Amino acid sequence: EAQVTQNPRYLITVTGKKLTVTCSQNMNHEYMSWYRQDPGLGLRQIYYSMNVEVTDKGDVPEGYKVSRKEKRNFPLILESPSPNQTSLYFCASWTGYHYEQYFGPGTRLTVT
Amino acid sequence: DQQVKQNSPSLSVQEGRISILNCDYTNSMFDYFLWYKKYPAEGPTFLISISSIKDKNEDGRFTVFLNKSAKHLSLHIVPSQPGDSAVYFCAAGPGSNYQLIWGAGTKLIIKP
Numbered sequence: 001e002a003q004v005t006q007n008p009r010y011l012i013t014v015t016g017k018k019l020t021v022t023c024s025q026n027m028n029h030e031y032m033s034w035y036r037q038d039p040g041l042g043l044r045q046i047y048y049s050m051n052v053e054v055t056d057k058g059d060v061p062e063g064y065k066v067s068r069k070e071k072r073n074f075p076l077i078l079e080s081p082s083p084n085q086t087s088l089y090f091c092a093s094w095t096g097y098h099y100e101q102y103f104g105p106g107t108r109l110t111v112t
Numbered sequence: 113d114q115q116v117k118q119n120s121p122s123l124s125v126q127e128g129r130i131s132i133l134n135c136d137y138t139n140s141m142f143d144y145f146l147w148y149k150k151y152p153a154e155g156p157t158f159l160i161s162i163s164s165i166k167d168k169n170e171d172g173r174f175t176v177f178l179n180k181s182a183k184h185l186s187l188h189i190v191p192s193q194p195g196d197s198a199v200y201f202c203a204a205g206p207g208s209n210y211q212l213i214w215g216a217g218t219k220l221i222i223k224p
Contacts, residue, residue, distance in 0.1 A: 031210070
């Protein structure tokens with residue numbers, strides 16, 4: 001089954017404690033992206049990747065890091081989480097030939 | 113500056129009637145528009161799309177209309193069913209770096 005998986009689904013952590021949210025896709029897509037969803041703001045892109053070892057900033061990259069060492073995986077790293085990073089995070093992948101993106105189920109992050 | 117706007121945060125429609133969700137955009141360079149549907153605790157899923165060379169696209173009960181002169185698109189669902197209750201996101205592309213630009217979403221509630 002074609003899918004994008006994210007882990008964990010729910011995470012409560014404290015300010016400053018480094019965390020990683022994993023994302024994996026099994027569709028051999030070149031493009032992957034991380035979004036955050038906040039009430040009234042829709043989906044805002046954090047980082048995206050066009051292929052292995054190729055990443056770039058989206059609209060709201062501050063406080064986040066990513067890496068793309070393998071085509072299928074695109075982890076999101078928060079080196080020192082802060083309360084303003086409390087949000088719902090989605091990973092997505094797509095081919096790049098068209099715009100339809102496939103989304104993971106989301107990770108609800110709370111930073112206290 | 114929100115380039116894609118969904119001005120109705122929520123919409124309530126009687127089962128069996130038509131649901132009309134609206135989306136406005138400001139960037140005339142957008143050439144592809146998509147609608148996504150999102151249930152609670154799930155990621156957004158692609159619903160229907162339209163390219164700027166068309167003014168209408170149908171897929172079963174779902175029809176998207178594009179009015180380029182007004183920079184407006186709408187999603188029509190006929191007839192509305194209880195399973196259509198969800199948040200609907202409008203997205204447009206390409207933005208910078210091939211990304212999609214997302215609206216804030218409209219929560220559709222279908223009343224029995």
